[in-house]
Amino acid sequence: MKTALITGASQGIGAAIADKLNYNKIKVILVSRSKSKLKSFQKNLKFHKNSLIISKDLRSLSACNSIAKKIKKLDYLINVAGATKGGKFLNLNDNIWEDGFNLKFKAAVRLSRAFWPALKKSKGKVINIGGGAARNPSNTFMIGGAVNSALNNFSKALAMQGKIDKVSVSIIHPGMTLTERLQKLLETDSKIFKKSVNRLLKERCKADKIKRPTNPDEIANLVLKLLKNRNSNFKNLSIDGGKIKNLK
Numbered sequence: 311m312k313t314a315l316i317t318g319a320s321q322g323i324g325a326a327i328a329d330k331l332n333y334n335k336i337k338v339i340l341v342s343r344s345k346s347k348l349k350s351f352q353k354n355l356k357f358h359k360n361s362l363i364i365s366k367d368l369r370s371l372s373a374c375n376s377i378a379k380k381i382k383k384l385d386y387l388i389n390v391a392g393a394t395k396g397g398k399f400l401n402l403n404d405n406i407w408e409d410g411f412n413l414k415f416k417a418a419v420r421l422s423r424a425f426w427p428a429l430k431k432s433k434g435k436v437i438n439i440g441g442g443a444a445r446n447p448s449n450t451f452m453i454g455g456a457v458n459s460a461l462n463n464f465s466k467a468l469a470m471q472g473k474i475d476k477v478s479v480s481i482i483h484p485g486m487t488l489t490e491r492l493q494k495l496l497e498t499d500s501k502i503f504k505k506s507v508n509r510l511l512k513e514r515c516k517a518d519k520i521k522r523p524t525n526p527d528e529i530a531n532l533v534l535k536l537l538k539n540r541n542s543n544f545k546n547l548s549i550d551g552g553k554i555k556n557l558k
Contacts, residue, residue, distance in 0.1 A: 311360070313384055314537075315339040315377075315425070317368060317417065318391030320347035322489035323439060326526035327388060327533050332357050334534060339381060341391070343367045368417035369409065378424035385434045386537055387425050389418035392439075394454040396495045398502060402453060410453040415460050422468060426477070435478040437533055438465050442485040442548065446518070450499055458483065462546070469544035478544075480536055485550035486514060486523040520551035528552050 314331050318324035320342035328338045328351070337360045342348050345365035352358055364380065366373040368391050392414030395406055418438055429436065443451050444458035465481035472479040486492060496507045503510065515522060532549055548555040 311335065311337050312386065312537075313337040313339065313381075314386035314388060315341060315381065315384055315421075316388045316390060317341045317421070320344055320351050322390075322491060323484065323487060323526045323529050324388075324390035325351055326530040327390065328361075329355065330527070330530035330534050331386075331537075332361060335360065336386070336537075337361065339364060339384075341366060341368070341377065368421075369412040371416075371420055374417060374420035375424055377421070378428075381425070382428065383432065384425050384428045385432045387421060387429060387434070387436045388439070388533060389421060389436070390439045391417055392441075392457065393491065394451075394457050396448075396451045396454065396498045399449065399452060407453055410457050411460070414457045415464070418461060419464060426475070429477045430475045433476045435480070435537060436465075436468065436472070437536055438479075438481045439529070440465070440481050440483045442483050442518070442550065444483055445548070450502055451495065466544065466546070472544070480545035480547070482529060482532060482536075483546075483548045484524055484529050485518060485520065485548070486511070487529065488523050488525055492523070515551075518550060520553070522551050524549055524551055 314336050316324050316328045319328045319340035328340055332338045332355045340348050340363045348363040352361055352363055355361055364377055366377055394410035422436055438461055440461045441458040443455035444462045447455045462481055465479055469479035496510050499510055500507050
């Protein structure tokens with residue numbers, strides 16, 4: 311049985327990926343800061359016995375390394391965790407910027423490095439979940455854009471190393487995705503621009519030339535497809551409104 315470690319697995323995109331892989335009989339290791347959310351989610355998995363939960367705050371190097379010490383065998387590493395804040399530029403102090411990079415970018419780098427020997431041994435795969443902000447800058451989502459751009463560059467470079475070590479590396483950039491996180495970001499922008507959440511959502515769909523936001527399940531389906539695809543190194547994919555761009 312293949313084993314996948316998924317960060318940010320208690321909700322949103324991470325939970326959708328974990329559920330999809332578990333349903334396809336892949337052992338899932340669920341990582342998130344909230345132990346109670348992890349336990350609640352784990353109970354609803356179809357094959358919950360094929361799962362393990364680890365409650366850690368991935369903002370720290372010690373937490374990332376401690377996870378790698380517990381897990382000796384790994385086939386797939388899927389870095390999803392990230393909660394970069396939006397808001398007005400002058401309201402985003404250094405601590406907020408550091409928090410965004412520590413959770414999404416540095417955690418992905420640290421876990422990839424810590425698990426690389428195991429992934430090299432299993433000829434495994436790394437899939438990083440970035441975001442559409444990497445290619446569409448916004449003055450109210452600067453941290454997210456910068457973090458996703460950095461993650462995109464790192465993923466491309468890691469894929470070069472992966473070709474040498476027989477580890478497949480890809481990155482997926484979801485557009486607007488129907489999660490609790492999107493709701494919070496829209497609520498923040500609603501206050502800034504003095505527009506309703508629904509109006510902002512419609513305007514942004516129109517600006518991105520999509521009919522609707524993406525569902526987490528659609529991203530989970532894409533992840534599963536990449537895991538099953540033997541020739542998936544290096545895939546740099548965008549998915550908006552269910553449409554996958556640049557998949558060959």
